[in-house]
Amino acid sequence: MKKLYSFATFLIPVGILGLVSCLGTSAQSTTTPTTTTPTIPTTTTPTTPITSEALCLERTSKFVAAGNLASSHCEGSFLVVESNGLSSEQMMVGITAWQQQVPLPQPYIGSNAFKIPLLPVAALTPSKTSGVGAVAIALNGVPIFNPSKPSQGGNQEVYDPKNDPKLIGELDSCGGHSGRGDDYHYHSGPVCFLAALGDKTGGVIGYALDGYPVLEFHDAGEKLPSNLDACNGHDHDGLGYHYHLTEKAPYVVGCFHGKVEGAFQPQTLHLRPPGGPLQAKITALTTGADGWTTVKYTYNALEQSVSYQKVNGCYQFRYPTPALPASPGSGTVNYCEKK
Ligand SMILES: [Zn+2]
Numbered sequence: 001m002k003k004l005y006s007f008a009t010f011l012i013p014v015g016i017l018g019l020v021s022c023l024g025t026s027a028q029s030t031t032t033p034t035t036t037t038p039t040i041p042t043t044t045t046p047t048t049p050i051t052s053e054a055l056c057l058e059r060t061s062k063f064v065a066a067g068n069l070a071s072s073h074c075e076g077s078f079l080v081v082e083s084n085g086l087s088s089e090q091m092m093v094g095i096t097a098w099q100q101q102v103p104l105p106q107p108y109i110g111s112n113a114f115k116i117p118l119l120p121v122a123a124l125t126p127s128k129t130s131g132v133g134a135v136a137i138a139l140n141g142v143p144i145f146n147p148s149k150p151s152q153g154g155n156q157e158v159y160d161p162k163n164d165p166k167l168i169g170e171l172d173s174c175g176g177h178s179g180r181g182d183d184y185h186y187h188s189g190p191v192c193f194l195a196a197l198g199d200k201t202g203g204v205i206g207y208a209l210d211g212y213p214v215l216e217f218h219d220a221g222e223k224l225p226s227n228l229d230a231c232n233g234h235d236h237d238g239l240g241y242h243y244h245l246t247e248k249a250p251y252v253v254g255c256f257h258g259k260v261e262g263a264f265q266p267q268t269l270h271l272r273p274p275g276g277p278l279q280a281k282i283t284a285l286t287t288g289a290d291g292w293t294t295v296k297y298t299y300n301a302l303e304q305s306v307s308y309q310k311v312n313g314c315y316q317f318r319y320p321t322p323a324l325p326a327s328p329g330s331g332t333v334n335y336c337e338k339k
């Protein structure tokens with residue numbers, strides 16, 4: 001019952017959305033000349049500006065309902081989402097194949113914020129996603145990437161299970177990990193965030209870069225979605241097109257159903273050289289009262305750790321000494337943000 005109610009809050013705005021996309025293309029030609037009966041002076045609202053506002057309100061209210069973990073507002077026909085990219089759930093624990101990156105706060109603000117079309121427009125043909133950069137933003141402000149990591153430094157547009165971070169142990173228990181810019185992001189369903197979110201947003205967990213909503217694993221009534229296309233989306237019950245989380249690849253967004261021109265993926269920090277693969281199992285990530293954040297892990301049956309703290313715009317890192325294979329450093333190293 002609760003579920004159905006919350007889903008209805010999703011249905012209404014998307015209904016408006018569908019209406020607008022119709023009106024947007026064929027308003028003049030389809031407005032039937034109903035001049036016969038001078039009925040009640042229907043306040044035929046000029047739909048476009050009001051609808052933009054309605055869509056803005058609908059989307060920004062989801063971020064508020066999710067706990068205001070990310071801040072959202074609208075600029076023209078775009079939804080703008082600002083965040084530091086960090087999750088308030090447990091990050092990194094559960095990784096068994098670590099790339100030696102850590103989750104640092106990211107500057108996804110101002111001109112480096114996410115920009116997503118408010119009014120999604122279906123593309124003639126779906127476009128591929130790449131393994132570099134976000135394909136969607138979750139309501140907690142954490143970016144969501146496609147199901148592949150970049151191979152040999154190139155974009156990963158074609159899915160290969162060998163490069164699926166989830167299947168090779170690179171994701172934590174919440175579906176995320178940190179990338180080469182020490183940028184935390186999800187590659188699969190953000191299950192811990194979803195559990196914290198509950199029914200607060202009518203099943204919406206975020207928005208894809210083409211503007212379509214991303215819904216949780218189920219449709220209304222706890223039904224698993226059927227007939228998902230290659231992009232992991234479908235359209236039913238007048239809801240309009242939407243993506244779903246799935247247990248199997250592509251997990252979130254397999255390709256873009258809509259146009260992504262104009263959408264903006266923020267840049268990440270590039271503070272320190274990227275690490276390489278280490279068959280380490282991360283067991284804890286904690287921040288102490290002294291301000292130091294520590295990643296604990298086991299490697300070759302030994303307990304190891306990397307700690308870091310920000311002081312005056314610079315990060316001080318403490319690495320194991322001697323350096324572990326493919327480590328970005330050893331001992332104490334300072335990294336300062338480039339102006
Ligand atoms: Zn990644």
Ligand SMILES: [Zn+2]
Binds near residue numbers: 215225234236242244
């Ligand atoms: Zn659905």
